[in-house]
Amino acid sequence: VMVWLRRCTHYLFIVVVAVNSTLLTINAGDYIFYTDWAWTSFTVFSISQTLMLVVGACYYLTFTGVPGTATYYALIMTVYTWVAKGAWFALGYPYDFIVTPVWLPSAMLLDLAYWATKRNKHSLILFGGVLVGMSLPLFNMVNLITVADPLETAFKCPRPTLPPYMTPIEPQVGKFYNSPVALGAGAGAVLSVTMAALSVKLNTWTYRWMA
Numbered sequence: 756v757m758v759w760l761r762r763c764t765h766y767l768f769i770v771v772v773a774v775n776s777t778l779l780t781i782n783a784g785d786y787i788f789y790t791d792w793a794w795t796s797f798t799v800f801s802i803s804q805t806l807m808l809v810v811g812a813c814y815y816l817t818f819t820g821v822p823g824t825a826t827y828y829a830l831i832m833t834v835y836t837w838v839a840k841g842a843w844f845a846l847g848y849p850y851d852f853i854v855t856p857v858w859l860p861s862a863m864l865l866d867l868a869y870w871a872t873k874r875n876k877h878s879l880i881l882f883g884g885v886l887v888g889m890s891l892p893l894f895n896m897v898n899l900i901t902v903a904d905p906l907e908t909a910f911k912c913p914r915p916t917l918p919p920y921m922t923p924i925e926p927q928v929g930k931f932y933n934s935p936v937a938l939g940a941g942a943g944a945v946l947s948v949t950m951a952a953l954s955v956k957l958n959t960w961t962y963r964w965m966a
Contacts, residue, residue, distance in 0.1 A: 764961060765818055769828075772811040774835065794935040797899070799887075801939035802893040802946060808832065808858050809887050809947045812865050815953035822870035829862030857894040861887045876955050882885065884951035888943030892936045 811832070812825035833856040864886040865879070872878035 761962075762820065765962075768816060768961070769811070769831075772807070772814065772953045787891065796847045796944070797895070798892070798934045798939045801895045801935075802943050804895065805861075805888050805891045805939075805947050806950045807941040808861060808891065809865070809884060809950045810954045812862050812887075813883070813951045814958050816865065816869055816878060817955050820874060822866045822874070825862040825865040825869070826859060829856075829858040832858050857891065857898045858961070860894055861891045864890055879953040880948060880955060883947035886945035887951075889940040892939030892943060895939070896936050 786923035808829060812828045815828045816822070816825045865883040868886055869879045870876075874883065
C-alpha cells in the first residue's frame with residue numbers, strides 16, 4: 756500500500772507542477788504584445804519560467820536521483836505548452852510564434868550540475884540554481900529573436916493586455932531600458948537558488964509524510 760501511495764503522491768505532484776508550469780509559461784511570448792511594457796514583461800516572464808522550471812525539475816531530479824530527469828521534466832513543460840498554445844494556432848497565429856523549447860538547455864545545465872557533482876544536493880541547489888537562473892533569460896531572448904517579425908505579428912493579431920482602467924498613463928516609465936536579459940538573469944540566479952532549495956526540501960518532506 757505504501758509503495759502505491761508513494762508513487763501516486765509523486766505522480767500527482769509532477770502533474771500539478773507541470774500543469775502550473777504550463778499556466779505560467781503559456782505567456783512565454785506574450786511580452787511581444789505588451790508594446791509599452793515589453794522589457795518589463797519579458798523580465799517578469801523570464802523569472803517566472805525560471806522558478807517553475809527549477810521547482811519541478813529539482814523535485815523530479817532528487818526524487819528519482821537520476822541525472823537527466825530535469826531535461827525530461829523540461830520536455831514535459833514544452834509538450835504541455837505546445838498543446839495549450841495549439842489553440843492560438845487555431846485562432847490564426849503563425850505556428851512559429853507558438854513557442855520554442857527554451858527550457859530544455861537550462862534543464863540540461865541543471866542535470867549537468869547534478870551529475871558532475873556526483874548527485875550532491877547542495878551543489879545542485881547552488882550551482883544548478885545559478886546556472887538555470889542566469890541561462891533561461893538568455894534563451895528566452897533567443898525565443899524572442901526567432902519569432903518571425905514580432906511587431907508585425909502583434910499588429911496583425913492584436914490582444915487586449917490590460918483593462919482600460921489599468922492602462923498606465925506614462926508606460927515608458929515602467930520600461931527596463933538597460934538590459935532585460937541581465938536583469939532577469941540577476942534576479943533569476945538569486946531566486947532560483949531559493950526555489951531549488953525549497954524543492955529539494957519538499958522532496959524530503961514528501962518522503963517523511965509517506966513513511
